[in-house]
Amino acid sequence: MKNRRSFDLEYSRIFKNPNISASDYILSVVDMDFFKDVNDNFGHIIGDETLIAISNIMKSFFEKDEFLYRFSGEEFIVLRHDLNMLEAITLLGKLRLEVANFHFPQQVGNKTD
Secondary structure: OOHHHHHHHHHHHHOOOOOOOHHHHHHEEOOOOOOOHHHHHHHHHHHEEEHHHHHHHHHHOOOOOOOOOEEEOOEEEEEEEEOHHHHHHHHHHHHHHHHHOOOOOOOOOOOOO
């Protein structure tokens, strides 16, 4: 999974190119529910383990990570050009279910409704 700086560079490269239309891309922000509670109740080490688990779920779910970015904290960006809006909504709904059914490490448990 790439970082925020990689996203900024890729985003600039794509949208400064006059041959590329912004409407060809789907940009989705994925935010982990209740993450502040994880850090507050279990500490930053468990919080980091939880973020690593989310990253691994996303990489496995999307099968490759060239369009996955950790944006900040518990926020991730998915930038795709090979989906239409309906496909993206369906895919992200399936990702939400994947995360909701995942039992996170330690006592964190399930964190997404």
